[in-house]
Amino acid sequence: MTELLRPIGDGSVFGAVHLGYVVVQSNRLTDWRRFGVDAIGLHVDELDSNTVRFRLDDRACRFLIRRGSAEDVIALGWQVDDHEAFDRIxxxxxxxxxxxxxxxxxEAALRGVQRLWRFAGPKGIAQEIFTVPVTTPEPLRMQSSGWVTGEAGLGHVAILSREPETTRGYFHTVFDSRLSDYIDENISGLKMKIRFLRVNERHHSIAIAGLRGVKIDPIRTSVQHINIQSETLDDMLASFQRVTxxxxxxxxxxxQHTNDRELSYYCVTPSGFELEVGWNPIVIGPELESTWEPTTYQGISIWGHTTVGETVLDKFAQFRQALRSAGTPEITVPELAGGLIR
Structure with missing residues (x-):
């Protein structure tokens, strides 16, 4: 990551952290393979009957799907550029x-890294950090012409939290995340505030949504969606057609989103959380970084992003999940939610 994004001498790791990989536990490996390869257009490596990996670039692993019953994201892997930043975290x-x-x-070999360290994260999602990814010269076999990773990392993760300020505090404490902006949205009469956090030049690597005044969570999975970014608009639209x-x-x-201006669509993965495939969001490079001020936007989208095929049964299932969640405390890591050690 360019040093221009990293403050000098203030002990910050901002700019040195990038989303590296996602770990999913699922018993639907056949569906995942078809979804990743035939619909989204990713490169697949089937390591054994219990393991599927997807590549987007020269990294050995960007998505690791391991057999298991969770049907959910169970870990996020974050690359840290140097040992100084790693030790600080x-x-x-x-x-x-x-x-x-x-x-x-x-575990490191499966994730395509040399070594990794793990600690607890919000909503029970393990946070894993590493410094050296494993790359491979093997040519990519995929329908997409390419994906945007590099300095911006793999993409972003979006979480619906009943404790959004605690979750935001966690990523601020651990990764020196910065607030890019807010979105206020009304959903079925409920007011939702979404906080968008960046840890490098990507507009946001973490999005945290919370319902104002109501501590409910209508989503079964720990993440609401994972985002990946197509290199071209044609690639994004072609994958939309294949998914359909x-x-x-x-x-x-x-x-198109109001805040980062990304064009995208959202589909449902075999495990139930959503995958957002996007194109051409704003990049907060060094010039923008020096003057960036958070803004509150009204509504998630400038145009489009209309619901597709949602039924009364879907709404009922969300309502039942929300009722269940109300009686169970959300997993947080309060020790890491309250500021920085300098």
Missing amino acids: IARVTARDVPVIEGTPE ELGFRMQWSVG
């Missing part, structure tokens, strides 16, 4: 008595 976590565990060599033709559920039609 580890010190912040351990100073607050949150255990840090080194991953096994097998192959019968995978489309959640939100093509539209």
Whole structure:
């Protein structure tokens, strides 16, 4: 990551952190393979009967799908550029008595990294950090012409939280995230505020949504969606057509967001959380970074992003999930939610 994005001498790791990979546990590996390869257009490597990996670039792994019953994202992997930033993150976590565990060599190999360290994250999603990814010279075999990763990382993760300020505090404490902007949205009469956090030049690597005045969560999965970014508009639209033709559920039609101006659509993965495939969002490079001020936008989209095929049964299922969630405390890591150690 360019040093221009990293403050000098203030102990910040901003600009040195990038979303590297996503780990999913699922028993629907056949569906995941068809979804990733035939619909989205990713490169696939089937390591064994229990493991599917997807590539988007020269990294050995960007999505790891391991057999298991969760049907959910269970870990996020974050690349840290240098040992100084890595040590700073580890010190912040351990100073607050949150255990840090080194991953096994097998876990590291599956994720396409040399070594990794793991600690607890919001909503039970393990946060894993590493410094050296494994790359491969093997040519990509995929329908897409390419994906935007590099300095901006893999994409972003969106979380619906009943404790949004605590979750925001976590990523500020651990990664020095910065607030890009807010979106206020009305959904079925409920007011939702979404906080968009950046850790590098990508407009946001983390989005945190919360319902104002109501601590409910209508989503079964720990993440609402994962985002990846197409290199071209043609690639994004072609994958939209394939998803539709192959019968995978489309959640939100093509539209454009108000804040980062990304064109995108949302479809439902075999595990139930959504995948956003986007194109051409704003990049907050060094010039914009120096003058950026958070703004509150009214509504998620300038145009499009209309719901597709949602039924009364879907609404009822969300209502039942919300009722269940109200009686169960959300998993947080309060030790890491309250400011920085300098």
